Structures are given as structure tokens and as C-alpha cells.
Amino acid sequence: MLQLKDITKEYVTGSRKVSALDGISISFDSAEFVAVLGPSGCGKTTLLNVIGGLDRYDSGELLISGRSTREYSDSEMDAYRNHSIGFVFQSYNLIPHQSVLANVELALTLSGVSAAERRQRATAALESVGLKDQLAKRPNQLSGGQMQRVAIARALVNDPDILLADEPTGALDSHTSMQLMDSLKALARDRLVIMVTHNRELARKYATRIVELSDGKIISDSAPSHQELVEKPAQRGLKTSMGFKTALRLSLSNLMTKRGRTLITAFAGSIGIIGIALILSMSNGVNTYIGSIQKETMSSYPIVIQEEAVEIGGVMDTMRASRKQQEHDLDAVYADDRATRRLSSFQSALRRNNLQAF
Ligand code: ADP
Ligand code: MG
Numbered sequence: 001m002l003q004l005k006d007i008t009k010e011y012v013t014g015s016r017k018v019s020a021l022d023g024i025s026i027s028f029d030s031a032e033f034v035a036v037l038g039p040s041g042c043g044k045t046t047l048l049n050v051i052g053g054l055d056r057y058d059s060g061e062l063l064i065s066g067r068s069t070r071e072y073s074d075s076e077m078d079a080y081r082n083h084s085i086g087f088v089f090q091s092y093n094l095i096p097h098q099s100v101l102a103n104v105e106l107a108l109t110l111s112g113v114s115a116a117e118r119r120q121r122a123t124a125a126l127e128s129v130g131l132k133d134q135l136a137k138r139p140n141q142l143s144g145g146q147m148q149r150v151a152i153a154r155a156l157v158n159d160p161d162i163l164l165a166d167e168p169t170g171a172l173d174s175h176t177s178m179q180l181m182d183s184l185k186a187l188a189r190d191r192l193v194i195m196v197t198h199n200r201e202l203a204r205k206y207a208t209r210i211v212e213l214s215d216g217k218i219i220s221d222s223a224p225s226h227q228e229l230v231e232k233p234a235q236r237g238l239k240t241s242m243g244f245k246t247a248l249r250l251s252l253s254n255l256m257t258k259r260g261r262t263l264i265t266a267f268a269g270s271i272g273i274i275g276i277a278l279i280l281s282m283s284n285g286v287n288t289y290i291g292s293i294q295k296e297t298m299s300s301y302p303i304v305i306q307e308e309a310v311e312i313g314g315v316m317d318t319m320r321a322s323r324k325q326q327e328h329d330l331d332a333v334y335a336d337d338r339a340t341r342r343l344s345s346f347q348s349a350l351r352r353n354n355l356q357a358f
Contacts, residue, residue, distance in 0.1 A: 001030040001192060002051065009046055009216075017155065020046040021057065022216035027225040030120035030161065033188035035203035035223060036196045044196040048164045051194065053081045082110050086155030088165040092147045094154075097257035100126065101135040104154045109246050111158060125153040129183060145176035163187060165195040169202065174262070174294035181206040230316040305358065311349040318345035 009021040028034060036044050050054035053069070062069045064080065070081065070358065075280040094103050104122040113121070124136060129149040139147050148168055155163055165184065169177035177199070184193055185206050203210050209223040233321055242250075255262050319343060328334055 001065065002028040002052050003061075003063040003066075005061040005063065006053070007050060007057045007062065009050065009055070009057045017351060019216045020292055021050065022309055024060070024216070024218060026211065026218060026221065028194065031183055031188060032192060032223075032225075033206065033208045034192070034194045036194060036205035036213060037200060037203055037210060043216040044213055045166055046216075048166050048194065048196055049059075051162070052085045052087055052164050054087075058070050083158055084161045086158065086160040086163045088148070088151050088155050088163065088168045090167040090170040092139070092151045094147060094150055096139055098138075098253075099135065100131065100137050100139065100142070100150050102148060103139065104157050106250075107154045108244055109250065112243070121155070125157040126150070128156070129153045130166075143176075144172050145180065148172060148176075148180060149183070152180075154355055156187070161191055163191060163193045165193065167196050167198065169199060169291055177202060178355045194245075208288050235316075245329050252312065305355070307353055307355055309351050309353060310346065311351055314349040315342075315345055318342065 004024050004026050007021050007024045011018045011020055038044050050057050100124055104125055108118045108121060129152055131149055169180055181202055187193055209217060212220040259294045
């Protein structure tokens, strides 16, 4: 069913290397209740994440039904995560603003199931964990045990072959824990359940097999699997996609449940646009103001067009030229014709405007 071959995984944080999984080799049968025990930090969560395809491993091989996941394409890996694996987390990971029913239905939205079938299957899954009367409640209106049962219903609604549970009883009292273990045990009759726990007593009482981890290694296994792995044809044709309408509806409902945040985000986003609009309108206003001031000022100095006008530029030129001719070499009497020339230049500079044409 599931086989790990010499799986290793290291985490590097700064200069420190932590070997979370250090050569894990183990096989699981298709229907057993495995408890994984070990002290905190020994790699239990990492192991579950690797099995569930939520995390990558550095070396080794993970075989599902005899086929290595190295050969899996991205979409096959998605299909495996969505259809073959159910996850139950210690902290439930329910969406607080969605109803219990919607939380479970959400697990089906990726499976391309119609809305009516989604509702019907989610209701059935919740019924099977004894939460028939709580469908419309929000997760925070439930007790811890009930929330964990919602999480189990969510994990089961896809009818996965493998159920992975990471310390599912970690936040529950002993009575509720035992109820939960009963449900898990019942589920393990026809599927593989791998549960990580701190609680040795519960593991002994309910699990059919106990695997102990220490520092990323398996130090004991109460019932090693000797099942020969036969390659089964992979489940093909299972698609993992969300319809456009479903995606739109989900994002809308998400936006509406956080109205305040949505409004503030929209306002913050629009500040830039508002700023640009303000600057544009101010510059437009200033331009209009300058224009009107110009108009007012100019209207007190009207342009006058007369029939006859003197071209002042030409007159100035002649005056400048005439000043230069005042020096003479010979000691003689010269006539000073400056005044005449000035006069004649005035005359020649006289222009006649064609007022008719205006
Ligand atoms: P367990 O679930 O048994 O408590 P984990 O699998 O969560 O242990 O972690 C195993 C080791 O890997 C721990 O030493 C932990 O500090 C380290 N570890 C886990 N996740 C990360 C991470 N994302 N980055 C760095 N180190 C990690
Ligand atoms: Mg853990």
C-alpha cells in the first residue's frame, strides 16, 4: 500500500542542520491503525507530511501502491493529496467564519463534485461522526472534541485510502480522546490510519501497531508489515480543479465575512488613486487661475491697431548708424545731414495697416 525507503529530510536553519528524518524505511498495509510515538521534535510531523505529500524529502523513495512518487507528475501528486489522503491536525484547522457544513463541503470543492452531491456527502460525513445536529454552527460554537470530529468528517468526505492524524487528541480531555480513538479505530477497519501521538496508553489500547521514533529514526515497530507490494494501476482520470463559479463564490463569501478588513484594504488601496486625482485636480485649478489672472491683466492694456504705424526697429537702426559717421579725417567743413536722414527714416518706417482685411 505505502512504502518508505530510506527517506531522509534535513532542515537547515542558519548554520544549524537538523536531521528531521534520518533513513526511515517502513511499509504500511492497506487497513491498519498505526500509532507513531516519540518525544517532541523527533520528526513525527515531518514523517506525516512526507507521507501526505505536503512536504518534500531529500533522499530515498516513497512508493504508493508500488509506484514511486518520483515518477508522479504535479497533477498526479495533487490527485494523490486530494483523493487518497485525509489529514487531521492537532489544531483542527477549521475555517472560523464558515459553518460546520461549509467546512466539510470545502474539502470537496477541489474534487469537481456538483453542489448538490457536495452537500449530501458532507452531511453524511458529519452524520457518521455524530454531528448531525450541528451543521449550521460555526466552529467556535463547538467543543474541542466536536471540532476535531468536524476535522475528521472533512478528512473522510473524500473517502481517502489513508487517514493521517497529527496528535488529534492533543487538545482533548481523556474522555473525549477515547471517543475519538473509537471513531479512528472504526475507520481503520477499511483504510490505513496513521496517527501521531504522545499518549502511549491510548496507543497501546487502540492501535494495531506501534512505531516509535527517536531523532528521526525508527527505534521499534511492534508489527512490521511484510506485505508484498504489488503495483496497482494508478487512479487516473481523477482531476483536481475548482470550477470558476465555485472559486468566485468562495472568494466573495470570504470577502463578505470580513467586511471591515475588506473595506479598510479597499480604502488603503484607493489612497494612491485618490492622491493622483487630487494632484491632477489641483494642477488643473491652478492652471485655470493663472489663465483668468492673465486675461484680467491683459484686458486693462488693450492692443490698439491704427491705420498708420511706425516700425520702431527700422528707425532705431538708422539712428545707431548715423551716430558712427561723426568722425572725419580731413580738417574741413562737412554738412551734418543726420537730422534729414532721421526724418526720412521715419518716413520710410511708416507702415500702413490694411484695416479692411481685419
Ligand atoms: P515532532 O512532530 O516529532 O515534534 P517535527 O517533525 O515537527 O517533530 O520536527 C522534527 C525536527 O525538525 C525538529 O527538531 C524541528 O525543530 C525540526 N523542524 C521541523 N520543521 C522545521 C522547519 N520548517 N524548519 C526548520 N526546522 C524544522
Ligand atoms: Mg509534531
